Amino acid sequence: MTIDIRALRHRKEKLYGTLMSVFGVIGWLLILAFIAASIVGGKWQVVAVMAAEFGIFYLLYLVVGALHRAYVYGHYVMIGPQQFPHLAQMIAEGARQVGLREAPEAFVYNSGGVMNAFAMRLFGRRYLMLTSAIVDADSDEQLRFVIGHELGHHAAGHLDWFRNFIKLPAHFVPLLGSAWSRGRELTCDRVGAALSGDLESARSALQMLACGSARLNASMNRVAFEDQERLVPPVAGWFLHILSPYPRHTARVRALTAHFGRAGTEAFGGQRPYAPVLAH
Numbered sequence: 286m287t288i289d290i291r292a293l294r295h296r297k298e299k300l301y302g303t304l305m306s307v308f309g310v311i312g313w314l315l316i317l318a319f320i321a322a323s324i325v326g327g328k329w330q331v332v333a334v335m336a337a338e339f340g341i342f343y344l345l346y347l348v349v350g351a352l353h354r355a356y357v358y359g360h361y362v363m364i365g366p367q368q369f370p371h372l373a374q375m376i377a378e379g380a381r382q383v384g385l386r387e388a389p390e391a392f393v394y395n396s397g398g399v400m401n402a403f404a405m406r407l408f409g410r411r412y413l414m415l416t417s418a419i420v421d422a423d424s425d426e427q428l429r430f431v432i433g434h435e436l437g438h439h440a441a442g443h444l445d446w447f448r449n450f451i452k453l454p455a456h457f458v459p460l461l462g463s464a465w466s467r468g469r470e471l472t473c474d475r476v477g478a479a480l481s482g483d484l485e486s487a488r489s490a491l492q493m494l495a496c497g498s499a500r501l502n503a504s505m506n507r508v509a510f511e512d513q514e515r516l517v518p519p520v521a522g523w524f525l526h527i528l529s530p531y532p533r534h535t536a537r538v539r540a541l542t543a544h545f546g547r548a549g550t551e552a553f554g555g556q557r558p559y560a561p562v563l564a565h
Contacts, residue, residue, distance in 0.1 A: 287384050290440050293475040298441075298468030305452040305465050312454020350407050361392035361414070369393065375425070376413060379432050379480050383440035389413040393420060400497050404435040406444035413439075421499045426486035431494075433480030437473035466530035471540055484545050488538045495534035511538045 323331040364372045372391070380388035389404065389411035396416030405412045413435050422428045438444055456462040478487035485507070492510050493502035514535035526533065
């Protein structure tokens with residue numbers, strides 16, 4: 286059974302992703318036109334400077350990427366069949382469900398109490414990083430949500446180098462890159478919820494990320510936290526929203542409720558509320 290990522294992709298990701306692609310293509314065409322005009326005008330020094338800048342940035346990417354890989358393999362704990370097999374199986378099953386041909390290489394690292402997780406792609410290889418604090422979630426379902434969210438970034442193509450390269454010039458359009466990022470996060474929240482198989486656990490996992498305490502999370506009132514969204518000052522809240530690449534945690538919980546339906550949790554009773562987004 287695999288998850289249909291297309292059915293879970295948030296409309297804002299589709300909209301802003303399309304705009305990012307359009308502005309990205311326009312940006313690259315303008316760059317190519319400028320290079321062509323410089324060549325025709327005999328301004329080879331301009332072309333040489335641009336080529337040197339691209340070369341330097343690419344070299345920095347290679348160096349920083351290699352150093353980061355060396356640090357990860359030397360300081361983090363790699364998850365595998367012989368190291369935290371329970372986590373390895375959870376990641377492998379999730380990767381299969383979202384349609385990845387192979388599971389990302391996964392690691393746990395000491396975050397000093399910070400709850401977080403992130404996905405990355407480096408030199409064509411997929412990675413998934415979990416902090417030690419996030420692994421101490423209340424339940425496996427909460428952890429599956431977090432893992433599913435990060436796997437969603439891989440499965441939805443958010444880390445595809447070619448797509449991101451095409452969109453690169455669009456990041457100069459004010460606020461557009463942040464809006465696209467928020468849409469991607471909402472998409473991956475849906476993927477995480479579908480993989481967790483428990484809408485209540487998915488929402489409580491988001492609350493745990495906001496609270497930062499697995500112990501307190503067990504006693505958090507999900508409804509009260511979700512209702513906090515109504516207390517956000519409209520003007521200041523809107524201003525912070527458009528500048529941030531991440532949606533508010535309260536808004537993310539409400540978005541999951543709106544997408545899957547409030548009846549999803551109350552009527553769970555052994556039935557998967559995510560059947561419409563699952564395909565055999």
